[in-house]
Amino acid sequence: MGLLAILKKMKQKEREVRILMLGLDNAGKTTILKKFNGEDVDTISPTLGFNIKTLEHRGFKLNFWDVGGQKSLRSYWRNYFESTDGLIWVVDSADRLRLQDCRQELASLLVEERLAGATLLVFANKQDLPGALTKDTIREALELDNIKTHHWCIQGCSAITGENLLLGIDWLLDDISSRIFTAD
Amino acid sequence: MEAPALPEWLQRRDEERRQQVERRQQEKREQAVAEEQSDFFQSAFQAERAAIEQLLAPPGGAPAALEEAALRLQQLQKFLSDSVRFLPPYDLRQAQEALQRLQAALGDGRERLRPKKKFAFTCRKKEASAPAEPSAPRAPAALPPPPAAESGISGLECETLVKGADEVQGRDVLLSHLRNCTVKLLGSPSTLHVRHVRDSRVLCGPVATSVLVDECAGCVFAFPCQQLRTHRTRDTKVYLQVTSRAILEDCSGVQFAPFSWSYEGLDRDFEISGLDRSKNNWSHVDDFNWLVRDVKSPNWSIIPEKDRITHWD
Numbered sequence: 001m002g003l004l005a006i007l008k009k010m011k012q013k014e015r016e017v018r019i020l021m022l023g024l025d026n027a028g029k030t031t032i033l034k035k036f037n038g039e040d041v042d043t044i045s046p047t048l049g050f051n052i053k054t055l056e057h058r059g060f061k062l063n064f065w066d067v068g069g070q071k072s073l074r075s076y077w078r079n080y081f082e083s084t085d086g087l088i089w090v091v092d093s094a095d096r097l098r099l100q101d102c103r104q105e106l107a108s109l110l111v112e113e114r115l116a117g118a119t120l121l122v123f124a125n126k127q128d129l130p131g132a133l134t135k136d137t138i139r140e141a142l143e144l145d146n147i148k149t150h151h152w153c154i155q156g157c158s159a160i161t162g163e164n165l166l167l168g169i170d171w172l173l174d175d176i177s178s179r180i181f182t183a184d
Numbered sequence: 185m186e187a188p189a190l191p192e193w194l195q196r197r198d199e200e201r202r203q204q205v206e207r208r209q210q211e212k213r214e215q216a217v218a219e220e221q222s223d224f225f226q227s228a229f230q231a232e233r234a235a236i237e238q239l240l241a242p243p244g245g246a247p248a249a250l251e252e253a254a255l256r257l258q259q260l261q262k263f264l265s266d267s268v269r270f271l272p273p274y275d276l277r278q279a280q281e282a283l284q285r286l287q288a289a290l291g292d293g294r295e296r297l298r299p300k301k302k303f304a305f306t307c308r309k310k311e312a313s314a315p316a317e318p319s320a321p322r323a324p325a326a327l328p329p330p331p332a333a334e335s336g337i338s339g340l341e342c343e344t345l346v347k348g349a350d351e352v353q354g355r356d357v358l359l360s361h362l363r364n365c366t367v368k369l370l371g372s373p374s375t376l377h378v379r380h381v382r383d384s385r386v387l388c389g390p391v392a393t394s395v396l397v398d399e400c401a402g403c404v405f406a407f408p409c410q411q412l413r414t415h416r417t418r419d420t421k422v423y424l425q426v427t428s429r430a431i432l433e434d435c436s437g438v439q440f441a442p443f444s445w446s447y448e449g450l451d452r453d454f455e456i457s458g459l460d461r462s463k464n465n466w467s468h469v470d471d472f473n474w475l476v477r478d479v480k481s482p483n484w485s486i487i488p489e490k491d492r493i494t495h496w497d
């Protein structure tokens with residue numbers, strides 16, 4: 001049995017999934033993670049390094065890696081790519097002026113070899129804001145339709161109200177598990 | 185009647201006291217373990233780092249040494265990943281930077297070993313240095329049009345503007361490209377972005393979530409908020425209430441004082457915003473460009489009390 005097959009087996013046994021959350025600073029990554037876990041979201045500070053959280057959901061063990069998105073931290077993102085099953089790219093839907101930065105950063109991730117096998121979920125976050133762009137506008141601005149290398153999906157959501165967070169995560173899990181945990 | 189109750193009550197008190205002592209001891213032990221692990225990490229990491237540096241140091245750099253360095257570097261990365269849970273953020277970033285330097289040195293070493301073509305004109309590629317400067321302004325055509333609901337002020341000079349709650353409350357407000365202006369926002373926005381603003385005053389009611397300041401200079405700001413991120417800004421004074429944290433990136437000469445502006449309706453707007461009025465971390469500022477622990481960043485300071493604005497109008 002090759003190494004990959006063994007790893008696959010091990011994962012299958014534990015039903016363990018590794019999810020990497022990235023996006024520009026202020027996008028709402030940490031807030032999404034805490035809200036999803038039912039924690040208080042009023043006390044969150046900008047992330048200086050990263051947070052790891054392990055959650056049980058639908059019989060999966062989800063290991064979330066939430067890495068800070070400030071510009072000076074972005075060169076460290078690569079340190080977290082290894083064995084990522086799902087990539088969640090979080091967008092502040094009301095931050096029009098940084099959408100181009102956002103597109104470029106995402107594009108540079110998608111060519112990374114070590115993320116080649118990961119499923120991509122884009123959260124168009126902050127939909128509760130009156131000035132938020134719709135998920136379709138974001139889809140165009142990020143040129144998601146050009147992505148041929150990854151399974152992807154975009155979901156509008158709000159980390160403050162919790163709207164659609166579960167929907168997004170469930171899609172991600174369905175996609176990952178159909179790839180990884182299928183019977184051999 | 186009361187006599188038999190007394191010992192029991194005493195006993196209970198005693199039991200509580202004992203448990204409390206035990207809890208404290210336990211906490212102390214855990215703290216000690218965390219510190220110990222962190223110390224252990226530091227010494228092990230530094231030792232291994234030095235060893236790898238040695239392997240990579242020119243003029244050595246034999247292929248075998250490079251391969252050994254590559255392997256040990258990989259292990260060191262894993263060691264760091266396994267240790268992240270108990271490492272303080274600054275230690276972590278310094279370790280990450282050290283790894284990155286080693287990685288670069290390894291790349292250089294491999295480059296040196298690569299056989300050189302003879303008689304070929306080489307065209308040295310410019311190092312793709314990190315763009316410290318803000319990238320060229322994007323063509324506005326590439327931006328999606330602002331949704332009708334976005335609230336904002338942009339492209340003004342030498343004006344004073346006051347916006348009431350009807351235009352501010354619950355909105356995402358964008359102030360951009362202002363010069364010599366005074367802007368007062370009398371309400372509680374959901375979030376506030378301030379971009380390319382020079383020599384202006386921006387006073388705003390309690391912001392329910394975060395404030396983002398980018399490329400400003402010579403300004404005075406006053407607002408309460410949950411988070412503040414200040415990027416590429418210089419010589420600016422911020423009268424701040426922040427319930428979690430304020431951070432800086434690529435800034436200099438930013439000064440802080442506690443929020444002191446007031447207007448009629450501020451109390452009500454605080455309630456609307458949901459901010460905890462008793463919390464203010466205005467003087468705890470994290471600078472992403474300053475990694476030295478226990479030494480304050482030179483990029484920001486506190487406004488001396490005698491120099492603070494007390495009368496705003």
Ligand SMILES: Nc1nc2c(ncn2[C@@H]2O[C@H](COP(=O)(O)OP(=O)(O)OP(=O)(O)O)[C@@H](O)[C@H]2O)c(=O)[nH]1
Pocket residue numbers: 023024025026027028029030031032041044045046047048067068069070090125126127128129157158159160161374375393394410411
């Ligand atoms: N209105 C609104 N605000 C949100 C939403 N999600 C997050 N925020 C706010 O946006 C700000 C940034 O959120 P964080 O979770 O700290 O963002 P982050 O992506 O983790 O940022 P970094 O750690 O700097 O990379 C906070 O003030 C949040 O309260 C949302 O869905 N709606």
Ligand SMILES: [Mg+2]
Pocket residue numbers: 029030031045046047066067068069
């Ligand atoms: Mg964060």
